[in-house]
Amino acid sequence: MNKWKLYNPGGMQDILKVNCYNKRIAEEKLRKLYLANGFMEIETPVIEFYDVFAASGSETAMESPFKMIDEKGRILILRPDMTIPSARVASTKLKEDDLPAKVFYFGKCFRAGENNGKRMGEFTQSGAEIIGSGSLFYDALVITTAVDAMKTIGLDEFIIELGQVDFFKGLMDIADLGEEDSEKIRRLIDSKDFFGVEEILVGKEVNPEIKKLLLNLPNFYGKKEMLLEVRGMTTDERLLIALDQLSELLNILDEFGVSEYISVDLGMVKRLDYYTGIIFRGMTYGMGFPVLGGGRYDTLCGKFAKPMPATGFSLEVDRVLTALFRNKGETPGGYSADSIVCFEENARKDAMMVAKVLKGQGLRIEMSPMEKSNTDMKSYALAKGIKGIIIIKSKGEIEIVDLEADTSEKTDIKSLTGGVS
């Protein structure tokens, strides 16, 4: 009957030792970064009404296996992302004076194992959103914060790639190919499949300028020069506005001093869900999938109460840490105490005093009765990366074992505690 008691359900994992420690350290650094940029932390429930996600048209939510029914028969869901709840909060709970709301969060999210475990079923997202303003400056601020987030965690080789949903939507509106073909073309362009796009467009009555742009769209990636080149290929006002917005964003990012991390791909037209304007994703070595994503979602809040423009990003914390590990290797120790104070039975009180004094000096101290042999205690300490063992014997005798230097010295309680009692 208890066959499964030893295992984690699919997509769930335990995070231990240095991995858990590093994750918390990363989160502390991120929290500091967000606060330094004027964002305020919010917490939203892990369980939401399914309607919250259905309103956004999110297919991920529809296909989520993590659903429950409440006492009134309504469908609940374990949240598949953090952006939609943030939009719900801003749209329903924040007042005019709170706007634009600059919020950040850390949270566990839940999705069905996407394509055999690209992502765990339970994963941590951390991100920042600016809700209540359409200013391009805020797109730049969000992207710069994303760059700083990657750097602060310890990555130095990465790219934040920008796309522009309006450019593609504009092209499709003018081409007027109907919903089915438009969706096909979106998928083909997103996989840079020139031939596929050509196959669909062959024999279709499409404005030649637009046709040329669509056929070349998979190749429109690079930096500022690429944008200029594309600009020369069109006269359509809507497309020009979309391109100019992207150029202006690049200028602001330049002023922020983060240009070296930025590139543009006009053919980035991933399932667009709720995104409306500038979108982006972050990539680095050692991780075949994007480690962060974000963009502008000006219509999402309107699906709840108050319509408001918004932009934000969210970082896949677990993926970033995996990439960091693959790029930089293991970060040793750090997650355990500096020393173990271990004591003979009748020296318990002395041990408490020693521990108190050492902790007062800022050291991390683990206390342990003498249950193991000296050799076992040493291997226990070494396995955890603990550097010293302080053995408190009866009558105030003390032995300090330095595991790094592999030496030991004898002292007594008075000299170690400086006579404090």
Add this chain to the structure above:
Amino acid sequence: MKYLTIALPKGRLAELTLELLEKAGIQCKSTELKSRKLIIEDDENLVRFFMAKPSDVPVYVEYGVADLGVVGKDTLMEEARDLYEVLNLGFGACRMAVAGPAELMDRLDDIPDKRVATKYPNVARDYFELVKKESIEIIKLNGSVELAPLVGLSEVIVDIVESGRTLKENDLVVLEEICDISARLVVNKVSMKMKNERIRKIIDGMRKELENA
């Protein structure tokens, strides 16, 4: 500089790909190919090749353990992985088709909830559900699919057809064509950007070779 890793499908496609790569300026000691080694490294040019089961190539590339890969369009359609599909290499050409006994010609739509035997359950489902808007029962097989309609396991099959000889010898015909198949060059979405210069050079080199051929 980091290694550029290329995943090749074991067999004929690998040989053709290496020929093309060589012409495009990427050398590979092809003698090593004949050995049973799975990974061949060229530490001078920092290129690494590995041989995989064809249907696994998209997986290696999607996860980014291979930056590039060569794989048949049939496998790509079946696996539906999130990749860049940048070049049609032309070789390995065949068709994906619905086949069955000749008496079903033009009568395929008359059979409701038909049973379809195939090695490509996703391709078959997409074709019947999304294109033809009908429900079917998929029977997944691992080979000799032609047998299924002969012994009454299914009404029709979905499979790749090269010369059509196997079909003919078993009194089966192509009832409907789904699409053309050939080998494709695929690229991991992150690699395409992180190692852009080198990958673009390879794509351009191969494209030029293909255009000249």
